[in-house]
Amino acid sequence: xxxxxxxxxxxxxxxxxxxxxxxxxxxxxxxxxxxxxxxxxxxxxxxxxxxxxxxxxxxxxxxxxxxxxxxxxxxxxxxxxxxxx
Amino acid sequence: xxxxxxxxxxxxxxxxxxxxxxxxxxxxxxxxxxxxxxxxxxxxxxxxxxxxxxxxxxxxxxxxxxxxxxxxxxxxxxxxxxxxxxxxxxxxxxxxxxxxxxxxxxxxxxxxxxxxxxxxxxxxxxxxxxxxxxxxxxxxxxxxxxxxxxxxxxxxxxxxxxxxxxxxxxxxxxxxxxxxxxxxxxxxxxxxxxxxxxxxxxxxxxxxxxxxxxxxxxxxxxxxxxxxxxxxxxxxxxxxxxxxxxxxxxxxxxxxxxxxxxxxxxxxxxxxxxxxxxxxxxxxxxxxxxxxxxxxxxxxxxxxxxxxxxxxxxxxxxxxxxxxxxxxxxxxxxxxxxxxxxxxxxxxxxxxxxxxxxxxxxxxxxxxxxxxxxxxxxxxxxxxxxxxxxxxxxxxxxxxxxxxxxxxxxxxxxxxxxxxxxxxxxxxxxxxxxxxxxxxxxxxxxxxxxxxxxxxxxxxxxxxxxxxxxxxxxxxxxxxxxxxxxxxxxxxxxxxxxxxxxxxxxxxxxxxxxxxxxxxxxxxxxxxxxxxxxxxxxxxxxxxxxxxxxxxxxxxxxxxxxxxxxxxxxxxxxxxxxxxxxxxxxxxxxxxxxxxxxxxxxxxxxxxxxxxxxxxxxxxxxxxxxxxxxxxxxxxxxxxxxxxxxxxxxxxxxxxxxxxxxxxxxxxx
Numbered sequence: 001x002x003x004x005x006x007x008x009x010x011x012x013x014x015x016x017x018x019x020x021x022x023x024x025x026x027x028x029x030x031x032x033x034x035x036x037x038x039x040x041x042x043x044x045x046x047x048x049x050x051x052x053x054x055x056x057x058x059x060x061x062x063x064x065x066x067x068x069x070x071x072x073x074x075x076x077x078x079x080x081x082x083x084x085x
Numbered sequence: 086x087x088x089x090x091x092x093x094x095x096x097x098x099x100x101x102x103x104x105x106x107x108x109x110x111x112x113x114x115x116x117x118x119x120x121x122x123x124x125x126x127x128x129x130x131x132x133x134x135x136x137x138x139x140x141x142x143x144x145x146x147x148x149x150x151x152x153x154x155x156x157x158x159x160x161x162x163x164x165x166x167x168x169x170x171x172x173x174x175x176x177x178x179x180x181x182x183x184x185x186x187x188x189x190x191x192x193x194x195x196x197x198x199x200x201x202x203x204x205x206x207x208x209x210x211x212x213x214x215x216x217x218x219x220x221x222x223x224x225x226x227x228x229x230x231x232x233x234x235x236x237x238x239x240x241x242x243x244x245x246x247x248x249x250x251x252x253x254x255x256x257x258x259x260x261x262x263x264x265x266x267x268x269x270x271x272x273x274x275x276x277x278x279x280x281x282x283x284x285x286x287x288x289x290x291x292x293x294x295x296x297x298x299x300x301x302x303x304x305x306x307x308x309x310x311x312x313x314x315x316x317x318x319x320x321x322x323x324x325x326x327x328x329x330x331x332x333x334x335x336x337x338x339x340x341x342x343x344x345x346x347x348x349x350x351x352x353x354x355x356x357x358x359x360x361x362x363x364x365x366x367x368x369x370x371x372x373x374x375x376x377x378x379x380x381x382x383x384x385x386x387x388x389x390x391x392x393x394x395x396x397x398x399x400x401x402x403x404x405x406x407x408x409x410x411x412x413x414x415x416x417x418x419x420x421x422x423x424x425x426x427x428x429x430x431x432x433x434x435x436x437x438x439x440x441x442x443x444x445x446x447x448x449x450x451x452x453x454x455x456x457x458x459x460x461x462x463x464x465x466x467x468x469x470x471x472x473x474x475x476x477x478x479x480x481x482x483x484x485x486x487x488x489x490x491x492x493x494x495x496x497x498x499x500x501x502x503x504x505x506x507x508x509x510x511x512x513x514x515x516x517x518x519x520x521x522x523x524x525x526x527x528x529x530x531x532x533x534x535x536x537x538x539x540x541x542x543x544x545x546x547x548x549x550x551x552x553x554x555x556x557x558x559x560x561x562x563x564x565x566x567x568x569x570x571x572x573x574x575x576x577x578x579x580x581x582x583x584x585x586x587x588x589x590x591x592x593x594x595x596x597x598x599x600x601x602x603x604x605x606x607x608x609x610x611x612x613x614x615x616x617x618x619x620x621x622x623x624x625x626x627x628x629x630x631x632x633x634x635x636x637x638x639x640x641x642x643x644x645x646x647x648x649x650x651x652x653x654x655x656x657x658x659x660x661x662x663x664x665x666x667x668x669x670x671x672x673x674x675x676x677x678x679x680x681x682x683x684x685x686x687x688x689x690x691x692x693x694x695x696x697x698x699x700x701x702x703x704x705x706x707x708x709x710x711x712x713x714x715x716x717x718x719x720x721x722x723x724x725x726x727x728x729x730x731x732x733x734x735x736x737x738x739x740x741x742x743x744x745x746x747x748x749x750x751x752x753x754x
């Protein structure tokens with residue numbers, strides 16, 4: 001299933017976990033877990049755009065900062081290798 | 086004393102259950118050698134005291150984090166009599182991954198199916214008896230927050246402690262792996278390693294570094310060559326085995342939940358997916374985004390200006406008159422009256438007049454953000470960015486820049502590639518920040534009152550366009566290379582909540598007011614002093630220090646149609662803070678024509694064409710000092726803020742001159 005999910009990520013224009021769940025006939029929760037697993041294993045890298053090193057409570061611009069819930073996924077080199085196998 | 090270990094995913098309610106079990110009988114320490122917190126407590130049942138250890142929340146029992154290692158080590162080496170696995174009933178499938186790993190370890194597991202009330206509220210039905218049979222472990226429904234099911238959980242735990250149980254649930258990893266597990270087990274049995282042989286065998290096949298190290302460290306146990314060769318072979322295909330084992334665990338979970346958990350209608354295309362087919366369409370996505378933004382700007386004017394605009398202007402004028410009369414009445418000196426009425430009310434008041442429009446705009450933007458649409462906008466733009474050879478994630482920092490360029494520039498930190506980050510940083514100032522809004526609104530009120538939405542939309546669109554083209558230019562010259570690739574996850578649409586929308590609006594408006602009371606006030610004060618000095622000259626005239634500075638700069642802007650000293654000092658002050666442009670124009674024009682409205686004064690000083698050129702200059706020219714300081718901080722160099730200050734000024738100037746000169750040629754005035 002993990003490889004299938006990775007393939008879906010690779011082919012998708014954008015990620016909809018609901019869509020992947022529907023395609024693979026699995027529940028969305030399981031797909032959610034598969035994403036976490038792929039990230040834990042280093043096949044993908046998830047980024048919720050919160051990789052700012054500033055502490056929000058010390059930042060004068062915190063209230064104006066990113067509130068857009070955009071998460072991105074990058075397939076890592078390890079993930080690419082798996083896809084090509 | 087018997088020991089119970091509590092293990093579960095983060096947010097499964099594990100700590101609440103721990104508190105429900107132990108009450109106030111708990112103490113906190115650290116696990117030896119690591120910084121992970123160790124919580125222990127106890128409870129009394131049938132006159133006997135039981136120790137409870139709350140293990141760190143974890144999704145898995147691999148060796149990927151300290152938390153995972155601490156949890157699995159305690160289960161395997163701490164010899165707990167019972168392991169209570171806290172499972173979130175609303176997310177059973179996800180939580181069962183940890184359960185399968187506990188079962189693999191051969192631990193005596195009881196599943197506390199927590200938050201069962203929430204699962205019911207979400208129409209999730211769980212067949213508890215079948216789930217228990219399939220897992221081979223007792224399953225007790227609990228609501229830890231209401232202390233429900235706790236007595237039963239304790240009773241069952243105590244009962245199970247004395248029972249001889251076996252590893253009941255059998256997870257098959259496929260014929261090949263099952264055979265290898267058995268073969269390895271054969272080598273490991275009788276070696277007295279500190280972990281169960283079956284578990285070590287699975288972990289060896291999974292490529293668990295920690296267990297491989299353990300085997301290496303125990304070479305003196307004289308493992309036969311067959312074993313060593315097998316390990317060597319497995320290492321060659323480590324990833325395949327690992328994936329296969331994990332997949333089989335998911336298959337095991339899926340097989341169980343298929344017959345025990347009934348979720349509310351999931352296996353059909355969601356509404357989100359249906360909407361996204363239209364809103365993120367290859368060809369229609371962008372025009373729809375444009376249309377939505379156009380409607381937002383139109384509504385801003387229709388609601389903000391028409392309903393509240395007049396009210397605010399009258400309010401500020403009224404306040405100015407009251408304060409002015411009061412100062413005269415108490416015989417305040419002329420300079421104080423002048424400073425307060427012309428400097429503060431004329432300057433800062435001119436900025437505050439636009440609050441109603443800003444409130445409406447940020448409320449509408451908040452609606453889009455909270456509904457999940459802005460993520461779609463980022464996706465739609467991502468396609469264009471990629472087509473231009475730019476990193477799509479840049480657009481997210483650009484959207485943040487619409488609020489303020491400082492966090493917009495800071496948001497570029499999320500780009501991993503330095504080249505992508507530099508491009509995103511350098512083009513962010515073209516995103517029209519909230520501080521520039523009052524300038525547009527003022528000129529729109531003076532010259533384009535019936536086309537406000539269209540003008541505002543065009544300015545924002547132009548900002549994006551210039552940013553994209555400049556980014557493309559940079560990617561071909563200064564920062565060559567292929568943009569890194571990523572895929573965006575689109576969150577489901579949701580009904581915006583009034584609370585979130587109002588909070589978003591308030592965050593922006595309060596920041597705006599805060600700046601009006603601090604930065605703008607300081608800039609206005611300094612420039613007011615420059616506008617009334619030296620003594621003896623006509624205040625707010627070209628003979629004042631401010632006037633002379635303005636006269637020195639003004640010729641640069643002559644080809645753009647606004648070569649007046651007032652416009653020049655306005656733009657000059659905008660480098661300190663963009664809101665200051667309106668404040669300074671408010672002050673210098675209020676000083677020239679006492680009592681005259683700023684809008685009327687602008688109509689005398691600008692033409693519609695020069696006003697358009699001025700707005701374009703404002704949109705594109707040098708960002709404010711805070712943004713430049715952020716560029717310095719992010720790039721760790723003075724070179725880039727200086728470069729940004731100069732190149733943006735040049736682009737702004739070119740844009741303004743082109744608009745004015747071409748407009749003139751076309752017969753506009």
